[in-house]
Amino acid sequence: FMPNGNGLIVGDAGDLYGITSGGGEDGLGTVFTIRTDGSGFSLLRSFAGGSTDGSYPLGALVSDGTGHLYGATLRGGAASGYGTVFTIGMDGLGYAVLHSCAGVADGGGPVGGLVSGGDGKLYGATALGGTFNQGTVFAIQPDGGGFAVLHSFAGGSLDGRRPQSGLIVDVAGNLYGTTGYGGAADSGTVFTVKTDGSGFAVLHSFGGSPDGARPNAALVADTLGYLYGTTLLGGAANLGTVFRIRMDGTEFAVLHSFTGGSGDGSSPSGLTCDGQGSLYGTTRNGGSWFGGTVFTIRTDGTGYALLHQFSGSSDGWEPRGGLLLDATGNLFGTTSSGNTLFTLRTDGSGFAALFRFMLPYGSRPECDLVTDGAGNLYGTT
Numbered sequence: 001f002m003p004n005g006n007g008l009i010v011g012d013a014g015d016l017y018g019i020t021s022g023g024g025e026d027g028l029g030t031v032f033t034i035r036t037d038g039s040g041f042s043l044l045r046s047f048a049g050g051s052t053d054g055s056y057p058l059g060a061l062v063s064d065g066t067g068h069l070y071g072a073t074l075r076g077g078a079a080s081g082y083g084t085v086f087t088i089g090m091d092g093l094g095y096a097v098l099h100s101c102a103g104v105a106d107g108g109g110p111v112g113g114l115v116s117g118g119d120g121k122l123y124g125a126t127a128l129g130g131t132f133n134q135g136t137v138f139a140i141q142p143d144g145g146g147f148a149v150l151h152s153f154a155g156g157s158l159d160g161r162r163p164q165s166g167l168i169v170d171v172a173g174n175l176y177g178t179t180g181y182g183g184a185a186d187s188g189t190v191f192t193v194k195t196d197g198s199g200f201a202v203l204h205s206f207g208g209s210p211d212g213a214r215p216n217a218a219l220v221a222d223t224l225g226y227l228y229g230t231t232l233l234g235g236a237a238n239l240g241t242v243f244r245i246r247m248d249g250t251e252f253a254v255l256h257s258f259t260g261g262s263g264d265g266s267s268p269s270g271l272t273c274d275g276q277g278s279l280y281g282t283t284r285n286g287g288s289w290f291g292g293t294v295f296t297i298r299t300d301g302t303g304y305a306l307l308h309q310f311s312g313s314s315d316g317w318e319p320r321g322g323l324l325l326d327a328t329g330n331l332f333g334t335t336s337s338g339n340t341l342f343t344l345r346t347d348g349s350g351f352a353a354l355f356r357f358m359l360p361y362g363s364r365p366e367c368d369l370v371t372d373g374a375g376n377l378y379g380t381t
Helices: none
Strands: 018-019 028-034 042-045 054-063 068-076 084-089 097-100 108-116 124-128 136-140 148-150 161-164 174-182 188-196 199-203 211-217 226-233 242-245 253-257 265-273 279-285 291-296 303-308 330-334 340-345 352-356
Touching: 018 054, 018 303, 054 084, 068 108, 124 161, 161 340, 174 211, 199 253, 226 265, 242 352, 253 291, 265 291, 303 340
Parallel strands: 054 108
Antiparallel strands: 018 028, 028 042, 054 068, 068 084, 084 097, 108 124, 124 136, 136 148, 161 174, 174 188, 188 199, 211 226, 226 242, 242 253, 265 279, 279 291, 291 303, 330 340, 340 352
């Protein structure tokens, strides 16, 4: 079975929690827990699908800090299998379907997991459903009450359609996200909407060349009011971009257009921000050996550099997950092909393959890593 690709979360007592989008008693996915020393593995839930349960969970879990976990499934539920929002206790008790998505009525196929808005509510996006069957942004109370569609995407030149990743939220109650399609050139959008459903706006419509197309990873934000992200396609060479935009929609800029080949990467994944003006990321392809790269760029667009080009030998190739940055300037990541766990410094020095996955240790790691702060890394294959 395949994991969700969004990594693990560290629970209230230091245990790890995650989901798989397959496996379990009915092959429809699970919620699991394991202690950081490797003991105590337990399946908290095997999804059963059908009209009474969800199936194929996707996106990271969310903890409320009081022993409850929340998540979403892509399919299943009472309303023709359009997916669910669920809760379960960290002890495996109290599982409940909080909401069954109803397609045109309120969305279908939740993507990217849920986020907590700081107001006691949970927020998410669906890839389908809503009034125009192009996806939605929704809100729900942790007890399942108060479900509301904040926006139904309409597509066309004035709106996005089909969100591909999760949302982020700021302290003022504004949600931000992207759609993979829609906008002026049907190449995707950056959007915002307030947590009360007001103030929806398309902040940017991607045009393909030269400004990018198909954003498919979550945005990151800094403390200066800027959002940063990547597009899988578009840019000068149609091989993807890194972009920046202010939270009010002004000052959009392409910070880098990937060119592929021996001098650059192509098809970027998500970004990591160090809070000091530098961004770090990976590309799935490109580089001297066409195995992908690790790159850095300043938030003003200067200082772009390849920190590592994967050769496809002992260092692996095709990184797909994000990078983890520790407090001492070390980056950690994985390669989906070649099956490596790697590290390097933020200046590109000290690259090392820390571990190579092979039976019985799993293969194809694609998740974001997490750390317990004590020098241990955790992830899924």
